[in-house]
Amino acid sequence: MDSVRKTFDKWAKNGRADLMEKEHGKNAIKILKTISFDKPFLFLDFGCGNGWIVRRISKDPFCKKAVGIDKSKNMIIEANKKKINNNEEYANTDLENFKFNNKFDIIFSMESLYYVDSIELALKKIYKLLKPGGKFFCGTDFYSDNKATAKWAKMMKIQMHLHSKQEWISFFKEAGFETKTKQVKDLKNKKKWKREFGTLFIIGKKPERQSSN
Template sequence: MNDVKKIFDKWAQNGRAELMESEHGSNVSKFLQTIVFDKPFTFLDVRCGNEWVVREIAKKNNCKKSIGIDISKNMIIQAGKKVDNNKELFVHTDIESWNYKGKFDFIFSMESLY
């Protein structure tokens, strides 16, 4: 796990996070278009990287909260610089140790199976 954290920390520092967004953006957008967000919802992105999915989801009218978590502190720092609204929350943690007291209507993960 530490090797993955180190890799993503480096990627955040050298601009790779933005490249990940452009590489995955089309497929993720197509996937998200298949989901009907017609009532209030909460959203979690596990290993969110630079959190671009969290930001896109937070723009949806019915989104109550869009949360992204990542083990890479540098990714979370980069994401925090791009906060668009108060529906976004970014947390530096690992899903296995995160002690969240709540539930989510949608959970997404593009980068967690490493």
Template sequence: MDKVRKTFDSWAQSGRAELMEVEHGKNVSKFLNTISFDKPFSFLDVGCGNGWVVRNIAKESNCKKAIGIDKSKKMIIQAKKKKDSKKEEFVHTDIESWKYRGKFDFIFSMEALYYSDSIEKALKRIYKLLKPGGQFFLWN
């Protein structure tokens, strides 16, 4: 197990994921409220932690699907426990090796890409997962 997974697994168990949600929630919510979700869309959160952004986005009426991925298996377990709707999906994986075949209208990542084994590979994969005209939001 790599150090990143081990660190975030321990954070999932210690309540740190909920603390991150509280610390970042207000500013991230303000930012997400600036995005126009006026037509049906799909959303990916890279490094979703306990899934709080995915849960919030899934509440948007035009959201068809919101997926969160994370390297930490224990974060994904936490996210699945808090799942609110059928629109939400959580996957234990990293962006570089994820074999998803679909495309997304919006991809969001907060303080996660610098944990990638290769930021270049991660960004290339994100680009391939975006629909034409899709938007990528990086919060670091």
């Protein structure tokens, strides 16, 4: 079992999954509120944890299906325990092996992408999973511009890819995305880095028209 899966299996059992919802929920919801859900859509949360984002999205009247995937079996068990309606679907799988019959309108990921073996390959897979015009919202507190969080990898002793804001932008553009970023700060938080840097969201849009190359 890889160290990332082992760590999150442990967190699912000791209540850390619920803590992550409290830690990241405020900024994640700020971004979700900027998305225009004005027509029927399919939604994927990569690294869904206990399913808190999937549950929220599944209640939207235009949601056809909200899917959550996580490589931690225990996280998916927790997500299924908390399931509130039939629009939710969860799968214990990593991104590389995930398969779905339809393309997604929105893919979301909060504090997950930097755990993958290859960010480049992960972004290629996400690009393929999106419909033309679909968007990927990737949130991370762990980026090199934010010095306070750069020590997380050593503390956790698991694989975490640390990159700068500019490097993240480059990864997205190389995968074919039209790319922009947004810093979501929590100005009333006790932690200085949350007030000054906050969560970096890299937002990639799959072009409406695909290149013939």
